[in-house]
Amino acid sequence: xxxxxxxxxxxxxxxxxxxxxxxxxxxxxxxxxxxxxxxxxxxxxxxxxxxxxxxxxxxxxxxxxxxxxxxxxxxxxxxxxxxxxxxxxxxxxxxxxxxxxxxxxxxxxxxxxxxxxxxxxxxxxxxxxxxxxxxxxxxxxxxxxxxxxxxxxxxxxxxxxxxxxxxxxxxxxxxxxxxxxxxxxxxxxxxxxxxxxxxxxxxxxxxxxxxxxxxxxxxxxxxxxxxxxxxxxxxxxxxxxxxxxxxxxxxxxxxxxxxxxxxxxxxxxxxxxxxxxxxxxxxxxxxxxxxxxxxxxxxxxxxxxxxxxxxxxxxxxxxxxxxxxxxxxxxxx
Amino acid sequence: xxxxxxxxxxxxxxxxxxxxxxxxxxxxxxxxxxxxxxxxxxxxxxxxxxxxxxxxxxxxxxxxxxxxxxxxxxxxxxxxxxxxxxxxxxxxxxxxxxxxxxxxxxxxxxxxxxxxxxxxxxxxxxxxxxxxxxxxxxxxxxxxxxxxxxxxxxxxxxxxxxxxxxxxxxxxxxxxxxxxxxxxxxxxxxxxxxxxxxxxxxxxxxxxxxxxxxxxxxxxxxxxxxxxxxxxxxxxxxxxxxxxxxxxxxxxxxxxxxxxxxxxxxxxxxxxxxxxxxxxxxxxxxxxxxxxxxxxxxxxxxxxxxxxxxxxxxxxxxxxxxxxxxxxxxxxxxxxxxxxxxxxxx
Ligand SMILES: Nc1ncnc2c1ncn2[C@@H]1O[C@H](COP(=O)(O)OP(=O)(O)OP(=O)(O)O)[C@@H](O)[C@H]1O
Ligand code: SF4
Ligand SMILES: [Mg+2]
Numbered sequence: 001x002x003x004x005x006x007x008x009x010x011x012x013x014x015x016x017x018x019x020x021x022x023x024x025x026x027x028x029x030x031x032x033x034x035x036x037x038x039x040x041x042x043x044x045x046x047x048x049x050x051x052x053x054x055x056x057x058x059x060x061x062x063x064x065x066x067x068x069x070x071x072x073x074x075x076x077x078x079x080x081x082x083x084x085x086x087x088x089x090x091x092x093x094x095x096x097x098x099x100x101x102x103x104x105x106x107x108x109x110x111x112x113x114x115x116x117x118x119x120x121x122x123x124x125x126x127x128x129x130x131x132x133x134x135x136x137x138x139x140x141x142x143x144x145x146x147x148x149x150x151x152x153x154x155x156x157x158x159x160x161x162x163x164x165x166x167x168x169x170x171x172x173x174x175x176x177x178x179x180x181x182x183x184x185x186x187x188x189x190x191x192x193x194x195x196x197x198x199x200x201x202x203x204x205x206x207x208x209x210x211x212x213x214x215x216x217x218x219x220x221x222x223x224x225x226x227x228x229x230x231x232x233x234x235x236x237x238x239x240x241x242x243x244x245x246x247x248x249x250x251x252x253x254x255x256x257x258x259x260x261x262x263x264x265x266x267x268x269x270x271x272x273x274x275x276x277x278x279x280x281x282x283x284x285x286x287x288x289x290x291x292x293x294x295x296x297x298x299x300x301x302x303x304x305x306x307x308x309x310x311x312x313x314x315x316x317x318x319x320x321x322x323x324x325x326x327x328x329x330x331x332x333x
Numbered sequence: 334x335x336x337x338x339x340x341x342x343x344x345x346x347x348x349x350x351x352x353x354x355x356x357x358x359x360x361x362x363x364x365x366x367x368x369x370x371x372x373x374x375x376x377x378x379x380x381x382x383x384x385x386x387x388x389x390x391x392x393x394x395x396x397x398x399x400x401x402x403x404x405x406x407x408x409x410x411x412x413x414x415x416x417x418x419x420x421x422x423x424x425x426x427x428x429x430x431x432x433x434x435x436x437x438x439x440x441x442x443x444x445x446x447x448x449x450x451x452x453x454x455x456x457x458x459x460x461x462x463x464x465x466x467x468x469x470x471x472x473x474x475x476x477x478x479x480x481x482x483x484x485x486x487x488x489x490x491x492x493x494x495x496x497x498x499x500x501x502x503x504x505x506x507x508x509x510x511x512x513x514x515x516x517x518x519x520x521x522x523x524x525x526x527x528x529x530x531x532x533x534x535x536x537x538x539x540x541x542x543x544x545x546x547x548x549x550x551x552x553x554x555x556x557x558x559x560x561x562x563x564x565x566x567x568x569x570x571x572x573x574x575x576x577x578x579x580x581x582x583x584x585x586x587x588x589x590x591x592x593x594x595x596x597x598x599x600x601x602x603x604x605x606x607x608x609x610x611x612x613x614x615x616x617x618x619x620x621x622x623x624x625x626x627x628x629x630x631x632x633x634x635x636x637x638x639x640x641x642x643x644x645x646x647x648x649x650x651x652x653x654x655x656x657x658x659x660x661x662x663x664x665x666x667x668x669x670x671x672x673x674x675x676x677x678x679x
Contacts, residue, residue: 227400230442237395237437238457238509239430252447328493329446 004324012317019309020076024069027302028061041298043100055100058082058089096306097299106303110285116186117284120207120276121269123200127208128215129262133255135212136219141246143224151216158213167206167279174202184280203280207273211265215258222254229253256327263319270315271308342411343370344549345394345517350408352389352398359622363389364573366408368651371566373516376543376550378564378581380557380596384618386573387553388438391519394551395435396425412517431461434515438522440506444494450505451490454478458512477508481538500531504538511542518543519551524559536563557596561585569593572619572629579656589658589667591634594675628661636662636670 031038039056055061059082060068074080075095082089082098091098096106135155139148174180184202187195226232227250235249236242274286285304292300324330352364364386371377379387389398394412398404399422410417412433417425437443445453454474459465465473471490478486481504494502503523510518520539524532540563543550552563560567560581567584569577569592577590588594595614616633619625627645631637637644643661651659660667 230437230439231445233392233397234437234443234453234509235445236397236400236426237429237435238453239426239428239460240456241426241460242400244456244460249445249448253445256447327447328449329495 001324004330005321008317008320012313015313016310019313020073020306021069023302023306023309024072027298028065028068028072041296054084054087057084058087096303099297099299101295101297102300106299109300110288110303110307113283113285113288115188116282117270117273117277117286119186119189119196119200120203120273120282120284121266123204124207124211124269125262125266127204128211131208132212132215133219133258135216137223137246137251137254139216139220140223140227148220152220155213155216158209159217161210163206163210163275164279166209167203167276170202170206171279184282186282186284200282203276203282206279207269207276215261218258218261219254222257223250226250226253256323259323259326260319263315263322264312267312267315270311342414344373344413345551346370346409346411347390347394348409348411350390350393350410351406352386352393353405354401355403355405356622361621362573362624363621364393367568367570367575369566369568369575369578371517371549371551373549374543374547375565376552376563378560378567379551379553379570380555380560380567381570382555382596382614382618384621385570386621387570388521389573390570391435391521391551391553394517394519395429395433396420396422397429399425427461430457430510430515431513432515433517433519434510434513436503436506436510436518436520436523438525440499440502441494443506444502446493446495449491449493450497451475451478451492454505454509454512457509461513474508474512477512478505480542481505481508481511482534483508500527500535503527503531503535507535507538507542511546514546515548516546517549517551519553521553522555523552525555532559539563557585557599569596572624573621574629574659575651576630576659577657578651579653583656587656587668588671589653589656589664590630590660591636591662592630594671595633597679598675628659639666 028038031041037052038061039052039059042059043051043055060071063071071080075091075093075097077093079093079095080091082091089098091105092107094107096110098105099109135151139151142148171184175183181198181202182195183199185195185199187199189196223246227246231253232245232249235245240249271285273284274290276282277284277286278290285307289301289304291297292304347370348368350364350367351362354361354363367386367390369377379390381387392398393406394410394417396417398406406418408418412428415424415428417428444450448456451471451474454477455467455470458470458473459467462470475486475490478489483489483501483504489497489501489505494505497505507523518539523539524535527535536559539550539552542548550563552559554560564581567577567579567581568575569584569590571592577584577588577593584593585597588597592614599614614633619629619632625632627643627647628634628637628649631644634644640661640663643649647661649659649661651657658667662670
């Protein structure tokens with residue numbers, strides 16, 4: 001168990017290192033190698049030669065690539081100074097970079113977006129897991145019934161309709177026609193929990209519809225397969241009620257593999273639900289990424305990319321560790 | 334075998350049991366018109382090759398086809414004067430694991446991968462003993478594990494099925510089945526995957542526990558040796574039908590069905606060289622969707638033509654008193670063939 005734990009953690013650290021190398025490679029090294037001037041990318045075409053040279057010195061763009069990478073990692077771990085003569089720009093650890101275009105550190109910028117994205121992802125996840133699993137179980141138990149067919153048709157719609165379609169439709173119906181909800185917006189939970197809820201409910205439902213569909217289909221298929229397992233027959237042969245057989249023995253086996261998929265989905269969502277944030281005008285990480293791309297603000301794009309990768313790696317690590325708790329065959333095998 | 338005039342039924346009496354499965358390929362006639370009985374303290378052996386309907390028969394007794402929407406069960410099953418085919422799901426559920434219990438083929442897949450062996454036994458005990466605390470149930474479970482010969486039961490209580498060896502796993506399955514002192518125990522090939530020494534230990538264990546509790550036991554097996562050793566009565570099944578039924582001694586010393594002769598020929602014998610020991614019955618088992626006309630065994634039976642055409646056209650009924658057989662061959666002829674042609678080669 002302990003060695004498994006250590007193995008997973010070491011793995012995650014290595015993955016993160018590889019991720020920083022690749023990201024660094026793309027954002028710093030490739031322009032250097034291909035001969036385009038990265039300094040130009042960082043400050044924009046309109047800059048004069050003096051500020052271009054300043055940027056070059058600050059970012060150390062004339063250093064060998066491994067040295068640049070070393071400074072980059074140092075920034076992540078211990079923070080760094082971008083200096084050109086007396087002109088020093090400080091960036092605190094974990095330094096994901098400095099946006100010379102907007103004159104601010106990337107890390108605090110992104111951190112301020114995390115509550116929005118986290119609220120969106122958490123609320124949607126609660127909804128889709130509950131709805132998806134419940135629908136899947138009921139469909140499996142009433143296989144072939146009207147309910148099953150209706151649920152599976154709905155699920156098919158859910159997986160195949162893109163979010164900008166369902167999102168716009170939801171906005172149109174619930175806000176413009178019915179007027180049931182205020183415009184979607186993010187209010188910090190601690191400021192006003194009710195506004196937090198009403199401002200996010202529509203994006204949650206829309207996002208949950210997409211994911212719940214997949215979870216319903218998976219749960220249904222897993223449950224049908226599980227109900228044919230010998231150990232389910234054993235559970236029945238002991239005289240357990242159908243409720244215990246399905247709700248305990250069946251569900252336990254059905255939910256375990258879902259944990260992995262959930263981790264992936266949740267991690268991806270944390271990395272920024274670009275479309276959803278766009279459709280509902282929420283200023284989270286996805287929105288930030290989009291804005292940065294539009295403005296060609298390389299340090300922010302790099303920061304979002306790295307942060308997304310970190311989320312995914314960390315969530316995967318958590319899933320792996322969780323899995324070893326809930327599946328004894330992994331823990332002891 | 335039929336109900337007696339005094340009105341007392343055997344402890345378990347199965348009458349005309351028929352089990353069909355509707356599948357995409359057609360209707361599987363898995364068990365047809367099976368009738369048999371077992372008394373308390375007695376052991377009934379059921380033998381027959383793979384697919385002959387042994388497991389389906391025992392699952393029917395426990396009412397475990399009820400949750401399969403494609404299964405149709407007909408006939409009567411009387412357990413201690415209660416009819417089970419027409420009983421409610423809830424009534425049958427209460428008997429399962431309590432008055433009647435089953436040890437399954439392949440204990441690895443029969444145990445839940447995510448629950449400890451102990452937890453699975455505790456659960457079975459508590460469902461039939463309402464109000465028993467977890468601690469009492471745990472003590473009872475550890476007693477049972479010790480009783481079936483599992484060393485260090487406190488430790489093994491907290492382990493999972495896949496951590497057990499084959500033999501230990503089967504013992505744990507037995508403990509699970511016996512935890513509520515069932516009066517009817519069905520053991521479905523309890524020793525198939527085990528090596529010979531462990532096999533013998535498991536069979537001894539079942540016999541000892543039966544002696545202790547006076548339960549009725551149904552022992553399902555491919556292995557006639559097991560039946561010869563343990564059973565009071567024997568059923569031989571072929572293609573979902575009982576083709577020979579009687580006291581074990583009679584069936585072994587005067588077997589009357591050509592298929593049983595074939596099975597006896599495939600029985601391992603220690604006094605022969607390994608190479609000669611096993612001669613399985615030639616040919617393949619019949620399709621249960623399209624049973625052959627007449628006697629289902631005729632495509633594989635060396636005596637099919639001996640008695641005119643009846644074997645090919647007419648289904649032989651199970652006839653006889655205590656020792657009954659389903660074969661068109663006349664009684665004298667069967668006796669003669671067995672003693673002159675079959676027995677010398679066994
Ligand atoms: N749920 C089901 N649906 C369709 N057919 C089934 C089902 N369960 C069993 N059968 C069929 O019924 C027949 C009898 O199966 P059964 O499991 O009783 O055989 P068995 O005598 O126990 O064989 P084995 O020695 O291999 O355990 C087989 O042909 C099997 O394919
Ligand atoms: S009825 Fe005919 S085919 Fe069937 S077992 Fe008897 S002799 Fe063989
Ligand atoms: Mg079987």
